[in-house]
Amino acid sequence: MRIGELATRTGASVRSIRYYESQGLLEANRTSSGQRVFDARAVERVALIRRLLDAGLGSRAILDVLPCLTDPTLRTPYLARRLGEERARILAEADQLTRTAAALERVIVDLAAVPEKIPSDRQGIEP
Structure with a gap:
């Protein structure tokens, strides 16, 4: 199948499919004119x-x-370890995002407690 059909069948954009191929995640054969052709497993x-x-x-x-x-023959303890590492990385990122959101909340609360110092004719105007 051509790249457009693969995109339609998967919901991925043509650009994403090209990216997957460029990263070595997906393989395509080429026609004599250079067009990508994917098999059904794609x-x-x-x-x-x-x-x-x-x-x-x-x-x-x-x-x-x-x-x-x-x-399935390649499923080794390495896979579990590698996926565990990725999970730990994602949890650390989530923790950092939670701390960042809490810091922003404190700034918002602090700003709400400060009297408005912008002249009334400038209220609602983005800087």
Whole structure:
């Protein structure tokens, strides 16, 4: 199937599919005119790539674990360890975002407690 059909069948953009290919996550054959041609397995592969991206893995991490996920004979303790590392990284990022949101909330509360110092004719105007 051509790239447009793969995009339609997976819901991924053509640009995303090209990116997946450029990162080594997806393989395509080429016609004599250079057009990409994907086999039927590409639909499931794109779906898996998108699930991993949605889970917070970057393309390098996906490239690292993808073979283990698609070939049961490659599933080793390494896969569990690698995915555990990614989970820990994501949890650390979530913790940092929570702290950042709390800091912003404190600033908002502090600003609400300060009397308005902007002249009334400038209220509502973005700086």
